[in-house]
Amino acid sequence: MSLSELQRVKEMEEENARLKRIVADQQISIDILKEVNSKKWQHLIKGSVIA
Template sequence: MKKKRYTEEQIVKILKEVDSGKSVAEVSRDRGVTEATIYRWRNRYGGLEESDLKRLKELEAENSRLKRIVADQAMDIDMLKEINSKKW
């Protein structure tokens, strides 16, 4: 079965349904999302608005990109140290 991806808007709407008083089980059945997924979203995104959630995703992507850059630079530094340490 193919894994379905939900947009920020969809996640926020689902969480608002639960916050409005519907049970997690009911929302899970209606939306075709597992209860575990809803609880995971609630723990991660609970209380966020759509714009906040979009900004969070943007920041996570930027953080990931910056970590890759730091790792690349660390490899470059190690390589330069190795080259510099050799006797000519």
């Protein structure tokens, strides 16, 4: 493998790591929003009067 190919592989690995961090951050945001939404609806259901 040539030096330029090795450099390109290293760049791609760095980009891959960066993208994986972005995906992980997005998943955390999604999980937080799901949790907040779930608690919001639980609060509304508990607070309502069901006849």
